[in-house]
Amino acid sequence: MMNTVTTISDLRRRIKAWRQTGETVGLVPTMGALHEGHLSLVRHSRAKTMRTCATLFVNPMQFGLGDDLDAYPRDNAEDALKLENEGADLLFQPVAGEIYPSGFATEVSVRGLGDILEGEFRPGFFTGVATVVTKLLLQTLPDIAVFGEKDYQQLLVIRRLVRDLDIPVRIEAVAIVREADGLAMASRNAYLNTTERKIAPVLYGTISQVAENVGRGASPSEQAEWGTEQLLRGGFASVDYVTVRDAETLDEIADASRPARVLAAATLGRARLIDNVAV
Numbered sequence: 001m002m003n004t005v006t007t008i009s010d011l012r013r014r015i016k017a018w019r020q021t022g023e024t025v026g027l028v029p030t031m032g033a034l035h036e037g038h039l040s041l042v043r044h045s046r047a048k049t050m051r052t053c054a055t056l057f058v059n060p061m062q063f064g065l066g067d068d069l070d071a072y073p074r075d076n077a078e079d080a081l082k083l084e085n086e087g088a089d090l091l092f093q094p095v096a097g098e099i100y101p102s103g104f105a106t107e108v109s110v111r112g113l114g115d116i117l118e119g120e121f122r123p124g125f126f127t128g129v130a131t132v133v134t135k136l137l138l139q140t141l142p143d144i145a146v147f148g149e150k151d152y153q154q155l156l157v158i159r160r161l162v163r164d165l166d167i168p169v170r171i172e173a174v175a176i177v178r179e180a181d182g183l184a185m186a187s188r189n190a191y192l193n194t195t196e197r198k199i200a201p202v203l204y205g206t207i208s209q210v211a212e213n214v215g216r217g218a219s220p221s222e223q224a225e226w227g228t229e230q231l232l233r234g235g236f237a238s239v240d241y242v243t244v245r246d247a248e249t250l251d252e253i254a255d256a257s258r259p260a261r262v263l264a265a266a267t268l269g270r271a272r273l274i275d276n277v278a279v
């Protein structure tokens with residue numbers, strides 16, 4: 001049976017009890033509105049560790065002014081059921097005041113990696129993510145923490161902060177889970193209406209084609225331009241970026257002689273969709 005705790009002290013008490021009997025712990029941080037992608041993270045953690053703790057916290061610090069904090073899809077009861085059915089042992093579901101008590105004044109910022117791409121279009125986003133993930137890691141001190149490749153830049157930012165701050169945890173990545181037509185599963189897909197939902201897979205189709213072309217020697221910058229045009233022609237209202245980057249540093253590249261990743265962000269109706277694929 002899965003237990004739910006809402007305070008850091010209860011969370012620590014439960015984890016300490018596991019540690020005392022030598023059990024290993026996996027952490028799966030989420031903001032809820034859970035789908036198959038999240039559940040694949042829980043499955044990964046369960047396969048790798050003896051105990052899995054999931055967290056459900058819609059982190060206000062990673063939403064900017066005018067972002068969808070209030071509208072963000074929430075269904076805590078349904079989420080708890082899904083986590084329990086998937087075999088999670090513990091759910092940490094704090095209120096905002098538990099994570100950010102009055103007087104809270106510390107930020108974790110990953111310079112460089114956190115300032116480009118999503119960091120440029122969503123100022124403060126990665127500082128919000130890095131701060132809350134650092135806190136969750138220090139609150140649970142797990143053996144592993146599991147994140148999806150769907151938020152590829154976020155994954156790299158988290159790996160960087162763990163290295164830089166010497167947090168003793170292994171960050172594990174799980175591949176993107178897609179709908180049958182290729183659309184990457186995401187909580188914000190709920191914002192798409194029927195027409196937009198039909199257009200949405202154009203994103204995956206486009207970046208897959210870009211990846212294939214760059215893999216065959218085409219110019220990354222020309223392909224990025226082509227990808228942007230394809231998305232606009234395909235029905236996306238605006239494109240923040242289509243870009244081919246070094247898969248580890250996210251530096252711009254001139255060719256795919258090292259592992260590379262195509263990343264894209266584009267808006268369709270109320271939804272801003274992001275996706276990425278390996279070259």
Ligand code: PAF
Nearest residue numbers: 029030031059129132151
């Ligand atoms: O990917 C998410 O859902 C969030 O950014 C995370 C990692 C749970 C931090 O709030």
